[in-house]
Amino acid sequence: MAELVVEDIVKEYPTRTERLVVLKGCSFSLSAGQALAILGPSGSGKSTLLHIVGTLDRPTSGSVRLGGVDPFGLAEASLARFRSERIGFVFQDHYLLPQCTVLENVLVPALAAGGVTPAIVERAQTLLARVGLSERLDHLPSEISGGERQRAALARALVMRPMLLLADEPTGNLDRAAAAAVARLLVDLQREESLMLVLVTHSLELASHFPRRAELEGGRLQPLAGAPSLSPP
Numbered sequence: 001m002a003e004l005v006v007e008d009i010v011k012e013y014p015t016r017t018e019r020l021v022v023l024k025g026c027s028f029s030l031s032a033g034q035a036l037a038i039l040g041p042s043g044s045g046k047s048t049l050l051h052i053v054g055t056l057d058r059p060t061s062g063s064v065r066l067g068g069v070d071p072f073g074l075a076e077a078s079l080a081r082f083r084s085e086r087i088g089f090v091f092q093d094h095y096l097l098p099q100c101t102v103l104e105n106v107l108v109p110a111l112a113a114g115g116v117t118p119a120i121v122e123r124a125q126t127l128l129a130r131v132g133l134s135e136r137l138d139h140l141p142s143e144i145s146g147g148e149r150q151r152a153a154l155a156r157a158l159v160m161r162p163m164l165l166l167a168d169e170p171t172g173n174l175d176r177a178a179a180a181a182v183a184r185l186l187v188d189l190q191r192e193e194s195l196m197l198v199l200v201t202h203s204l205e206l207a208s209h210f211p212r213r214a215e216l217e218g219g220r221l222q223p224l225a226g227a228p229s230l231s232p233p
């Protein structure tokens with residue numbers, strides 16, 4: 001059964017002269033443990049779509065259901081809690097807090113959700129070890145490399161055990177070797193944690209790690225040749 005159902009998403013922005021229709025009806029669905037890579041050039045609407053799926057922005061029309069819940073039907077405070085419990089985000093920029101250590105940064109979502117328990121600290125340490133940072137727990141973000149910062153951001157995104165991980169150009173600021181390491185971790189952690197993953201990128205190389213791929217073009221989502229359908233049975 002699909003745990004994420006995205007149906008006929010339309011997004012328009014009013015501009016001074018006309019309405020800008022960025023998304024013209026985008027649909028896809030994922031079951032637990034499935035990943036989708038969405039390709040498209042800069043300006044095609046990838047971030048817009050990802051923000052809507054992540055409940056950070058509302059569609060002009062269309063619907064999102066995650067784990068059977070319509071997030072846009074929730075009041076603002078419930079929506080914030082829903083988002084922090086169910087969705088993890090990795091962006092092109094790591095957004096780590098510069099004054100906090102790597103471990104503290106990974107614990108930030110737990111603080112926001114009501115408290116850091118010993119179990120959460122253990123989860124954070126386990127994740128940081130999994131992404132190769134167990135020797136860097138007490139370092140500040142400025143004391144580690146760009147690839148390490150992005151791996152810490154990945155651990156932070158997963159600390160609350162979300163059902164859905166959203167990644168927006170997660171390797172966009174990295175050199176080739178660091179990008180390959182982050183891509184491998186995304187693929188492996190998505191499987192290990194049985195996560196749903198939606199990744200948007202303009203990088204064919206990054207998208208090639210995922211069997212299910214689609215292209216956002218002209219405001220619509222099309223499966224890439226040879227890739228599985230966007231709505232599994």
Ligand code: ADP
Binds near residue numbers: 020041043048
């Ligand atoms: P991508 O992530 O593929 O680069 P975006 O989703 O960021 O594309 O943007 C898609 C289009 O929507 C762009 O033309 C952008 O200028 C426009 N856009 C994005 N956000 C807004 C906004 N808040 N107001 C008006 N136009 C916007």
